[in-house]
Every structure is written in C-alpha cells, then in structure tokens.
Amino acid sequence: MRGLAKVDRTAGAMELIERDRPTPAADEALVEVEYAGLCGSDAGIYEFESAFERMELPNVIGHEYCGTVVDVGDDVTEFAHGDRVVERPIRGCGECYQCRIGEENVCQNAVITGVDHDGAYEQYIAVPESALHPVPDDVKSEHAAVVEPTSIAARAVIENSEVGPGDRVLVEGPGPIGQLTAQVARAQGGDVVVSGVGQDTEYRLPLARELGFETVTVGEEMAAKRDEVTDGVGYDVVFDTTGHPSGLTTAVDEVRKGGQIVLVGQTGETTMPYSPLVRSEIDLQCSYASMYEDFERSLRMLRSGAVDAQTFTDDRFSLLDADEAFEAFVNGETVKPVFDVSELYE
Ligand SMILES: [Zn+2]
Numbered sequence: 001m002r003g004l005a006k007v008d009r010t011a012g013a014m015e016l017i018e019r020d021r022p023t024p025a026a027d028e029a030l031v032e033v034e035y036a037g038l039c040g041s042d043a044g045i046y047e048f049e050s051a052f053e054r055m056e057l058p059n060v061i062g063h064e065y066c067g068t069v070v071d072v073g074d075d076v077t078e079f080a081h082g083d084r085v086v087e088r089p090i091r092g093c094g095e096c097y098q099c100r101i102g103e104e105n106v107c108q109n110a111v112i113t114g115v116d117h118d119g120a121y122e123q124y125i126a127v128p129e130s131a132l133h134p135v136p137d138d139v140k141s142e143h144a145a146v147v148e149p150t151s152i153a154a155r156a157v158i159e160n161s162e163v164g165p166g167d168r169v170l171v172e173g174p175g176p177i178g179q180l181t182a183q184v185a186r187a188q189g190g191d192v193v194v195s196g197v198g199q200d201t202e203y204r205l206p207l208a209r210e211l212g213f214e215t216v217t218v219g220e221e222m223a224a225k226r227d228e229v230t231d232g233v234g235y236d237v238v239f240d241t242t243g244h245p246s247g248l249t250t251a252v253d254e255v256r257k258g259g260q261i262v263l264v265g266q267t268g269e270t271t272m273p274y275s276p277l278v279r280s281e282i283d284l285q286c287s288y289a290s291m292y293e294d295f296e297r298s299l300r301m302l303r304s305g306a307v308d309a310q311t312f313t314d315d316r317f318s319l320l321d322a323d324e325a326f327e328a329f330v331n332g333e334t335v336k337p338v339f340d341v342s343e344l345y346e
C-alpha cells in the first residue's frame, strides 16, 4: 500500500512510499482509513522543525483521522469488523508516575501516531483497541476526522479554562486549534472574539466570521475592539493558540486584571516583564494534548453541531499532491484540509 511519508530531514521531503499492510497484534484493530486531516504539527514535520528531530525516517505521517475496523486481534473485545472509529493518537505508557495518577497527557514516555510510528496517510493502520473511540452513526467520517484537534480545544476550554456564561473571551490565532477553541468556548457560554494577523485576512478570519465570531486584526484595532467588547476592562479569558512568541505578550495586554491566560500553542521564546502579571493576579494556565474524556466530549460536540465541522473542514486538497495542501496551510490559505485517503487505495 502507498503512504505519504516524511523521507528526509529537510523542509518539504514528503513522498508516497510503499508499505506492507500491517497485521494487527492481539490487542489491536486494523483500521481502513477513510478521511484524515492536516494539522499544525504535520506542517511542523513538513518544515522539519526541531521538535521532530527524534523521528526515524521514512515515517508515514497523519494522526487525525476516521476509519473503519476491517480486522481485529484475538484479544480485542470492544470493536468488530465494520465499526467506524477514531484514534487517540497521543498516548501514555501506562507505567510512569503521571500515567499512574491520571495525567496520561503529560506522560514521560508518550508516543504519537504519525511521529513515533507510521500514521494515517495510508490505507491501513493497526491501533491498540484502548486508543479507539466509536463514532456515532450520524457523524460523517469526514467530520469525525477532526475529533482529535477538537479534543485539544475541548481540553483547553473545558478542563483548563474558567470560561463560563457571559465571559468575554479572546482567542488569539485563527488556525485550526484557534477556530475550534473559539467554538468550544462559545459552547461553554463565552462571548468570543478571534484575532489574527495580516496573512489571516484572506481565508482564516473570514472563516471565523462565517462560524459566527467577531474578529480583529492584530495591531491598532486591538485596543479599540477590546474596549468595545469589554467596556475597557479587558477579556476575562485569553487563549493563545498562535504558536508565535508574540501571542503571550499580546495576551498580557488584552486580559483583564484578575483574568486568565491559557497557553495552547507552543510559542518558542519571549522575554517580558512579569511583575504586571503578578500585580494583576493573572492566572497563567497551560493546556497540552487531550485524554479519553476530551475525545468523548468532542464527538458529542461534533454531533450536536456545537462544533461546525461542515464549515470548518476544507476538502479541496489531495494526498496525491500534498505539497499544495502543506504550502496553503503554511501560508494561511486554509485552516483544516481533510484528505480523502481512499485516493491512495490500490
Ligand atoms: Zn493534530
């Protein structure tokens, strides 16, 4: 079978390679992948950022997907042939201290599908049963493919933020995690503004408006928008999903005294005076990855329409010309490409 793999330690360097169809181990299901999304970390692999230097190449990438179980190992009890499933791709070892106390998302030895072993940009993938979630019949596969990024947003908002009804919320960054965080924060009762930079004015900010959010462009407009939306007080909660060092310093400017900043994007390095944070008693909270419950909630939000996958996903791209999708993503010309993986079937 053909899979789209990272083949070399340079920018780009994605190729279709030949792989054998995997045989599921006793505790695994063999899943035929139907649809798979492209996310910020896939783009990070494409550009070969330092976080991915540990990868052994070639490695088939892709970690957010929906597929159908076609075979199961002898010990599998919860899933059977024909079940539609999604995978929790960031998984703990089950043995370290964090796993034992229920903090699997910050496991010391976590493995990630599509990074540490072959991923979902190919026809078949073998997955431990414990990492699978059933997809409700009325959620389309191309929509279920985005449950994984939705779960990241669900964790950031529901587990790690204080957003409640009537709260004024700023989501910095209109990329995939930002657009999902905005939707989950709205479902939680927040009144949400989404911010972006100049490059976002063509596709990403208009998409946020289509999803029903007010938007603002970083720069002079920010203060006026903040004053208008919050009567000059500042936002109750600011989520930084930008993945850019300026995201944190901007958040400090935008949050109200006594408010909360939730860091979701991985922002590199910045320097800033931090005594204003202390004197304003800012709650600085991080959110990383997701767990079982975040997945279950996300499937229900996709089902109810609280997260609008139809509007959010972009089906214009093909794994047969993946560079086009990656370049568009990096340039902010799309938010969530979802590939029809059956184009790779032979
Ligand atoms: Zn992802």
Ligand SMILES: [Zn+2]
Binding pocket: 092, 093, 094, 095, 096, 097, 098, 099, 104, 107, 108, 109, 110
């Ligand atoms: Zn662990």
